[in-house]
Amino acid sequence: MFPGLADVSISQDIPVEGEITVPVGSHSPDEDYSTLDEPVRDTIMRDLKAVGKKFVHVMYPRKSSALLRDWDLWGPLVLCVSLALMLQGGSADSKDDGGPQFAEVFVIIWFGAVVITLNSKLLGGTISFFQSLCVLGYCVLPLTVAMLVCRLVLLAGAGTISFIIRLIVVVAMFGWSTLASTAFLADSQPPNRKALVVYPIFLFYFVISWMILTFTPQ
């Protein structure tokens, strides 16, 4: 009866169905439309899991660019605060309430990380500012563990043996931190500049290790 419409009909084996909902599950920027309405608990769990995954990555460093893409600064904040808290109570600040010391550790870590990032960007690195801060901050984890161990060892005594133990632990963790961060950061540089990027990172962790090693409780 309507021959012209014969072409227009839908053949049986092509399914034509779907949904017209505004958050269509398609590629990456639109994907986040669906997260605009997710329950808050999901958001919290997602971020917590991301932070936990990064901590695991620092302990077992593997080159993983997918990790770098999803940066966050919660880990560095927690590590910085715990390290600064553990460095309190040293004999240097017995007079006042530990104010300047605490803020010093903070400023050293964050300012140092910013300077290293600027350095690597000026050398032509491809990594973004916050990614680099994220990696440097997370790689403070081994040194925080070293600080914990040092404080425990110092509870037992402050003699030569304890110093040797602390020295070994701090040197080992310093090496681990530096290796973990260069595993992530050095790749973003051209090959003849890798040493120029690794050197400030080495210095940064060296200063933190020095603060840890020279810590003596009152």
Add this chain to the structure above:
Amino acid sequence: MKQALVDDTEDVSLDFGSEEELALRKARIRHPLATFFHLFFRVSAIVTYLFCDWFSNSFVACFVTILLLLSFDFWSVKNVTGRLLVGLRWWNQIDEDGKSHWVFEAKRVPTIAASTEAEARIFWLGLIICPVIWTLFLFSTLFSLKLKWLALVIAGISLQTANLYGYIHCKLGGQKTISRVTSRLFGTADVPQRQSRISEDGAEEHGKAVPR
């Protein structure tokens, strides 16, 4: 005949459903918890900074408390209250070749649970007033030479200003982003053709194959 799925994001149904929905529509504040937390962390950080001497003698405890309050505030405003109260969101995305993009999104679909004017007003006032207060603290710290608080005040200013900047960018750029997104959604096929197909084949409610 398959009904279109009714979820929160596409609820343009004409039936004035249950009483709950009516109450929700009439309420001036539809997300009381989000509104509370939006203001709670910011105001507590400011109050703690002003009255830290009363709470505790220890500089370290105050510093850590205020820093944690500021961080929770930053996270909750960026990830939760922005999208619940005003339907805006911003984030940083790093693509395959390592370039970082800042993405600003705004939601346009009106829903029952969309934000009200009162909520939007509270959101923006809270967002604007607090960085101004922290800037005042910066000057007072500099002039009274209580420099040990400087790091904290600078952290506070940067976190709150970052959120303010991000949301203003979202708000101003919202129109552009949405028109780009919708043109991508319907980009490949013609809409009129599809509509005519739907009218011919009365059984089909919707005829858009989701592109993957």
